Amino acid sequence: xxxxxxxxxxxxxxxxxxxxxxxxxxxxxxxxxxxxxxxxxxxxxxxxxxxxxxxxxxxxxxxxxxxxxxxxxxxxxxxxxxxxxxxxxxxxxxxxxxxxxxxxxxxxxxxxxxxxxxxxxxxxxxxxxxxxxxxxxxxxxxxxxxxxxxxxxxxxxxxxxxxxxxxxxxxxxxxxxxxxxxxxxxxxxxxxxxxxxxxxxxxxxxxxxxxxxxxxxxxxxxxxxxxxxxxxxxxxxxxxxxxxxxxxxxxxxxxxxxxxxxxxxxxxxxxxxxxxxxxxxxxxxxxxxxxxxxxxxxxxxxxxxxxxxxxxxxxxxxxxxxxxxxxxxxxxxxxxxxxxxxxxxxxxxxxxxxxxxxxxxxxxxxxxxxxxxxxxxxxxxxxxxxxxxxxxxxxxxxxxxxxxxxxxxxxxxxxxxxxxxxxx
Numbered sequence: 001x002x003x004x005x006x007x008x009x010x011x012x013x014x015x016x017x018x019x020x021x022x023x024x025x026x027x028x029x030x031x032x033x034x035x036x037x038x039x040x041x042x043x044x045x046x047x048x049x050x051x052x053x054x055x056x057x058x059x060x061x062x063x064x065x066x067x068x069x070x071x072x073x074x075x076x077x078x079x080x081x082x083x084x085x086x087x088x089x090x091x092x093x094x095x096x097x098x099x100x101x102x103x104x105x106x107x108x109x110x111x112x113x114x115x116x117x118x119x120x121x122x123x124x125x126x127x128x129x130x131x132x133x134x135x136x137x138x139x140x141x142x143x144x145x146x147x148x149x150x151x152x153x154x155x156x157x158x159x160x161x162x163x164x165x166x167x168x169x170x171x172x173x174x175x176x177x178x179x180x181x182x183x184x185x186x187x188x189x190x191x192x193x194x195x196x197x198x199x200x201x202x203x204x205x206x207x208x209x210x211x212x213x214x215x216x217x218x219x220x221x222x223x224x225x226x227x228x229x230x231x232x233x234x235x236x237x238x239x240x241x242x243x244x245x246x247x248x249x250x251x252x253x254x255x256x257x258x259x260x261x262x263x264x265x266x267x268x269x270x271x272x273x274x275x276x277x278x279x280x281x282x283x284x285x286x287x288x289x290x291x292x293x294x295x296x297x298x299x300x301x302x303x304x305x306x307x308x309x310x311x312x313x314x315x316x317x318x319x320x321x322x323x324x325x326x327x328x329x330x331x332x333x334x335x336x337x338x339x340x341x342x343x344x345x346x347x348x349x350x351x352x353x354x355x356x357x358x359x360x361x362x363x364x365x366x367x368x369x370x371x372x373x374x375x376x377x378x379x380x381x382x383x384x385x386x387x388x389x390x391x392x393x394x395x396x397x398x399x400x401x402x403x404x405x406x407x408x409x410x411x412x413x414x415x416x417x418x419x420x421x422x423x424x
Contacts, residue, residue, distance in 0.1 A: 015116065016125060018058075022051050022109050023129035027171070028389030029136065029161040036144045052105050059108055062115065069115050072404045075348075076397070079341040080107045082334050083295050083386070090294020092303065099296040102388045110397025119402055120183055120364045126395070127182050130175035131196055134203055136161045137168055141206070158206040169204050169212025170384060174391075176200035176216055177374055180223060181367040215377050223370055226357055274324050274381060280312045281323045285332055292335035296387070299323075299332075322387075326379025330386055345400055346372065352403040368399045 024030065025048055034041040059066055070077050083103055090096035113122065137160020140148030150157045150165055157165040179196035182189075204212050284305060285292070292298075299306045299322050310319040323329045331339035353368035375396060379385050384392050 016121075018051070018054060019113055019117070019125050020129045020132070021047075022055070022113075023126065023391060023394070024132055025051050026106060026109065026389070026394060027133070027162070027391045029133055031389075032136075032140065032147065032161040032163065035147050036140070055105065055109055055112060058112060062112070065115055066111065069111060069401060069405070073345075073401055075341055075345045076400050079334075079338060079345060080104070082291075082338050082341065086292065086294040086297075086334050089291055090297040092294065092297045092300040095300040096295040096297050099388055103295065103386065103393070106390075106394045107397050110394040111401055113394070114398040114401035114405070119367065120362075122398060122402070123178060123182055123364045123367050127175070127178045127196060130171065130178055131199070133161065133171055134175055134196075134199055137203060154208060157208040158203065160203070160207075165207045166209045166211060166382065169207040169209025170378060170382070171391075172200045172203040172207065173212045173216045173219070173378070174371075174374060176204070177219055177223075177370050178367070180220070181363050181370055183363045211381060215374070218377065219370070219374055222373055223366065226366060226369055276313050277309055277320060277323060278325060278328060280309050281328055281332060285328075285335075288335065290335045290337055292331060292333050292338065295333050297333070299329075322383035324381055324383055326375075326383045326385030329383045333386070346376075349400045349403045353399070356403070368403055371395055371399055 030039070030044045030047065031041075033039040034044060080103070084100050087093050087096045087100055113125075117125065137148065137158065140160050141158045142148070145151075148158065148160050150159050154165050158168060159165045160168045162168040162171055176197055179193050179200060182193045182196070184190040184193050201216065204216055281298075284298070293305070297303065299320065306319050306321075310317070313320065323332065327339060327342070330342055349368070350372050353372055357366050357369040359365075375385070375392060378392070384390060385396075386393050
């Protein structure tokens with residue numbers, strides 16, 4: 001019936017808007033709006049918990065599919081469960097509990113996102129959400145420069161709605177990568193694709209984030225290689241691409257810190273304090289190697305570990321918020337067991353993403369491989385793997401689940417179609 005079809009279309013549009021809203025809220029960009037009186041803080045908080053409540057309801061509605069999907073991703077579920085259970089051995093349990101709530105919601109959101117939408121739809125929705133962030137950042141920089149442009153540490157650098165220039169640069173690298181893999185069916189969509197890609201690159205430049213600029217250039221070169229060097233079923237291709245991934249991470253370090261490397265021959269090369277920070281974190285990790293210190297506990301507010309690390313690096317004038325390395329921070333949180341589980345899921349998914357990318361000519365099939373490459377490079381000198389107000393963990397969950405799905409999402413034809421409520 002026509003009315004059924006209209007209702008189905010309405011529900012699907014509402015579902016897509018929910019995803020876009022979630023991808024906008026989880027990075028925390030809406031919390032910038034109260035700073036310029038565009039929205040009251042209470043309304044933003046209400047929207048956040050509204051998304052959480054809606055997500056839980058949807059997970060309950062599609063509970064069969066949730067169980068099936070979880071059963072296909074045991075290692076990932078164990079990883080998330082370990083992070084949540086770390087509350088029990090955390091030195092700052094209350095803070096770990098707060099972060100655990102965010103992590104659980106991000107994980108469920110990523111699971112739902114991957115389960116309900118095809119890879120092509122995922123790329124489109126991610127592009128929409130990131131374009132919203134880019135547009136809001138431009139508005140804030142031009143209309144509210146005291147908020148959208150750094151006035152204190154990196155004067156003149158754009159930070160938009162992301163509170164820090166490197167955060168804006170990081171999100172725009174992700175945006176450029178998303179638009180680069182966005183499928184286009186017509187000239188209008190092609191124009192939209194290249195506008196979004198160019199817009200993202202411009203904001204990277206305006207952020208003055210050297211790390212983001214280098215990552216974006218390296219990723220574009222790597223993506224050109226991935227796109228043109230097709231999979232032919234050879235095992236050697238896997239090792240070549242893993243080698244390129246590692247080489248890309250090393251190149252990132254050299255490209256960003258080449259001046260320091262050249263001028264420090266015969267001296268202590270510290271990569272702007274990161275080496276002593278990593279050394280301290282690794283030393284502490286060996287004291288609790290298996291399960292770590294609990295989710296976000298090592299760098300929690302008033303943590304004596306963070307204070308001691310700051311004294312080691314700067315003499316106490318600065319307290320580091322993290323280890324400036326995503327994998328190291330994850331291992332500090334949930335130990336070598338958790339770090340091993342993450343690496344297992346990462347490289348298993350990376351190999352599947354390679355095969356999928358090389359086995360098709362569809363642009364969207366490059367997205368999982370592109371994102372995993374971005375995630376690795378983005379966490380070499382920064383910690384953007386697991387944390388509050390980050391979209392990276394959501395997308396990681398979505399990519400892993402998508403690569404492990406054994407069946408495609410069926411199209412919704414009518415309200416009587418049970419697959420509408422039970423997608424498998």
